[in-house]
Every structure is written in C-alpha cells, then in structure tokens.
Amino acid sequence: MPTQYGQIAADLRRRVKQGEWPPGTALPTQTELCEEYGVARATMTAALNQLQGERLVTGVRGQGTFVLDWRPIRVSLPRYPAILEPEGHAGAWETACQQAGAAGSMVTVEVAHERADVDVAEALGLTEGTDTVIRHSRHATLNDSTCQVHTAYYPAHLIEGTPLAGQEKVVGSLYGAMRAAGIDPASADEHLSARPATADEAAEFTLMTGFPVLTLDRLTRDQEGRRVEWLRMVIDPTRVMVTYDGLPPTWPARKSPLHDFARYK
Known part of the structure; x- marks a missing residue:
C-alpha cells in the first residue's frame, strides 16, 4: 500500500x-x-x-x-546508419543530444590493453587469460554530468595499429572508426535489463543508493560474422530513454544489417 x-x-x-x-x-x-x-x-x-x-x-x-528539465534524451534503435560513415563527427549519443538541443558529449576515460577475462572471452569468442583485448571506457555526459558509462572491448588483433587502439579520443563514432579501419559492422544483438545501482554507479550518476539503472549489452559482428565489439552500457534511466521505435510486427528471418535499420524508422 x-x-x-x-x-x-x-x-x-x-x-x-x-x-x-x-x-x-x-x-x-x-x-x-x-x-x-x-x-x-x-x-x-x-x-x-x-x-x-x-x-x-x-x-x-x-x-x-x-x-528540472526532466525529459530524458531519446536514443533509438535506428541510430546506427547516421553514425556509420568514417567521416562522421558525432556518435549515437552526441547525435541524439544534438537532435534534442541538449549539451551532450562522449568523454574517453581510459583505453587499455588487457587479457580477456571470462565474460569478455565468452562474448567475443576468445581464450580467457590468453587473448588480448583493447578496452575503451567512456562516459556519456549531459550538461557535464555523467548519465551513461560505456565499456567496449575489441579483439586486439583486429584493431592494432588503428585509431581505435590509441589513447586519443576517437572523433565521431567508434563504428565509423571501425569502418575506416576496414571492419564493416553488419549486425548487432542487444540485451536490455535493469538492476539496482552499485555504490560507485550511484556516486557517478548522483543517484540515490539502490536506485535502478539500465544495463544494455551489445555484441556487434562484421560482414564475415566475426565478433568485433562487445559493449556494456550502464544507463541512468532518469536522463536517458532507450527506444525501439517503428519495428515491424515480426522481425525478418534473416539477420538485418545495421545499414538496413534505417528502414524501421
């Protein structure tokens, strides 16, 4: 009651x-x-x-x-086509903020080379403790406050020698950088769930302890079916809305290329 x-x-x-x-x-x-x-x-x-x-x-x-301006930034499923081009200057989050007239940016926190742990190895089909991955840790900010924490992993052998392996902030989207490096993202699986925020997440998002956060895991494959990225997002649901607008009543039997997502707008 x-x-x-x-x-x-x-x-x-x-x-x-x-x-x-x-x-x-x-x-x-x-x-x-x-x-x-x-x-x-x-x-x-x-x-x-x-x-x-x-x-x-x-x-x-x-x-x-x-x-406060309580309306969350909407980030929709058909967000990929606009950020796939290598010459693009904004990723999905920055694009969504621009469309909403909000001050949002993606901040690189750390780029590290490390051995794949059990979760990363399973997601990317690598050998735990042996294969090397490159981890990108980034924060999506809104009005200079963190509202998403992104941790992306890439098989090191695929992106060594490219801007994705460097310490500098990648201009535009990581997908655009992948295409520029000759890796063509073709499909993605996403899994969305919710759980209470950890103490560190509550502090980062300035949320009340135990407030729910969204978690979104995305596994991206290229045209050859290789697993090229595993991305884990932790999202403050008070400031970000993940939307899946305009989906067909039944999903096509074949795996839909990212380039084709625009037709579901």
Missing part, C-alpha cells in the same frame, strides 16, 4: 509532468504544500526527497525547490 508521502510524490510528479510548474520554475514553499496537502513537514520533505531522487526537482538552499 502506498505511503502517504509516496501518494503526495505521485501527485506532485503528475502535476510537474502536466506542466503546472515548467522546468526552471519554483514549486510552492514547503509550508504552502503542507497546508495544501494537510500533512506535516516531515511527510512533505520525504515526498520532495523522492522527487529529487528521480531528478524531477532540485533544492536550492535559501531559495526553494525548482523543477
């Missing part, structure tokens, strides 16, 4: 999303809200804390509680 503060939070959430208080505007004071809902201050504080944890509002000391 919903708690009293949970019911109040649900009603305030509804009012915010219906536009009663647009982004950037202040909610009524806690005193005014307590009078309106007929509750004690502690109950209203709990309700507002819940909305802060959902990133709908933020408290400013001495000024009040303000509505």
